[in-house]
Amino acid sequence: MAAPYVLHMMTPLANVSPFDVNMAADAGISIIVPYTNITQKDIVGLTQDAMFSRDPRNAVRTGIFIGGRDASMALDMMDAAKKSMFPPFQISVFVDPYGSFTTAAAMIAVVEQALRKTGTESLKGLEVQVYGATGVVGGIVGLIAAQAGANVTLVSHRGAEAIQGKADDFGRRYGVKLNCVDMKTEGKENLLAKAEVVLCAAAAGVQVLSKQELEGATKLRVAADINAVPPLGIEGVDVHDNGVALPHGVGVGALAIGNVKFKVQHALLSRMQEATKAVYLDFQDAVETARGLTA
Numbered sequence: 091m092a093a094p095y096v097l098h099m100m101t102p103l104a105n106v107s108p109f110d111v112n113m114a115a116d117a118g119i120s121i122i123v124p125y126t127n128i129t130q131k132d133i134v135g136l137t138q139d140a141m142f143s144r145d146p147r148n149a150v151r152t153g154i155f156i157g158g159r160d161a162s163m164a165l166d167m168m169d170a171a172k173k174s175m176f177p178p179f180q181i182s183v184f185v186d187p188y189g190s191f192t193t194a195a196a197m198i199a200v201v202e203q204a205l206r207k208t209g210t211e212s213l214k215g216l217e218v219q220v221y222g223a224t225g226v227v228g229g230i231v232g233l234i235a236a237q238a239g240a241n242v243t244l245v246s247h248r249g250a251e252a253i254q255g256k257a258d259d260f261g262r263r264y265g266v267k268l269n270c271v272d273m274k275t276e277g278k279e280n281l282l283a284k285a286e287v288v289l290c291a292a293a294a295g296v297q298v299l300s301k302q303e304l305e306g307a308t309k310l311r312v313a314a315d316i317n318a319v320p321p322l323g324i325e326g327v328d329v330h331d332n333g334v335a336l337p338h339g340v341g342v343g344a345l346a347i348g349n350v351k352f353k354v355q356h357a358l359l360s361r362m363q364e365a366t367k368a369v370y371l372d373f374q375d376a377v378e379t380a381r382g383l384t385a
């Protein structure tokens with residue numbers, strides 16, 4: 091009989107996310123252990139403690155989930171966990187800080203689907219603007235869009251310098267270029283006049299774009315919002331909308347994206363359990379899965 095699957099959920103925060111605990115349970119994992127206030131230096135010890143305690147044949151029945159609210163920190167933790175393993179003890183790692191990897195992946199896949207419906211094959215070469223880019227979701231959604239070949243501008247409402255560090259870090263890690271602008275200095279009107287795709291990942295309950303502002307977005311093809319808490323991020327785009335007509339282009343709402351995010355996270359948790367060899371899952375696996383679901 092296969093050994094029970096054990097998921098060690100680690101976070102630098104004071105609590106692991108109840109959302110992620112429920113997702114793991116609904117994916118069939120019954121042994122879920124939270125570890126809180128974890129720092130980078132704790133990862134090696136915890137990983138080796140988890141891997142040495144199991145018969146090597148059952149190593150693959152052991153997984154680490156890394157959460158938190160900082161994508162770079164979570165990716166560094168995953169690297170530290172991987173580097174601390176060696177045969178035959180390798181265990182799986184899935185990193186999804188604040189659900190941002192699966193959420194951003196779903197957002198990109200749903201936007202690409204909306205683009206295809208209007209005759210545009212991909213994000214390649216498009217002017218993509220990310221609002222709320224200093225947030226963990228906004229940064230990753232910008233990174234994935236850049237990897238897909240878009241010209242990405244990260245927009246912050248508190249100064250370009252607030253976002254530049256993250257853009258530089260992603261540039262170093264993944265060789266992408268992310269432009270950073272301050273919403274107030276640049277002016278929303280000027281920005282929107284150039285936008286072909288808008289990805290709105292601002293804080294819950296914050297409206298970023300009004301209907302009137304969207305009138306000026308004459309090149310817009312798709313505008314997507316991930317905020318499901320009223321007031322929503324884009325006026326005129328309701329949570330369930332998936333292709334609603336805007337003054338220019340179409341809109342996609344938070345729950346149309348959330349529905350795909352939910353399936354992506356479930357699929358990746360299932361992949362950990364079904365693996366016969368350890369797997370290491372990050373936003374790149376999430377986007378591949380999301381694209382498969384929306385193809």
Ligand SMILES: NC(=O)c1ccc[n+]([C@@H]2O[C@H](COP(=O)([O-])OP(=O)(O)OC[C@H]3O[C@@H](n4cnc5c(N)ncnc54)[C@H](OP(=O)(O)O)[C@@H]3O)[C@@H](O)[C@H]2O)c1
Nearest residue numbers: 193222224225226227246247248291292293294316317348
């Ligand atoms: N549907 C799902 O599955 C799902 C999953 C996870 C998260 N979410 C949603 O995704 C969104 C982003 O999450 P997050 O944790 O990254 O958010 P967050 O950290 O709370 O906020 C993201 C960014 O929003 C911007 N912002 C805050 N107040 C603003 C204002 N008054 N005007 C304009 N921008 C403002 C800020 O960026 P700047 O200062 O740089 O402008 C902030 O860094 C949230 O709405 C969250 O609820 C959805």
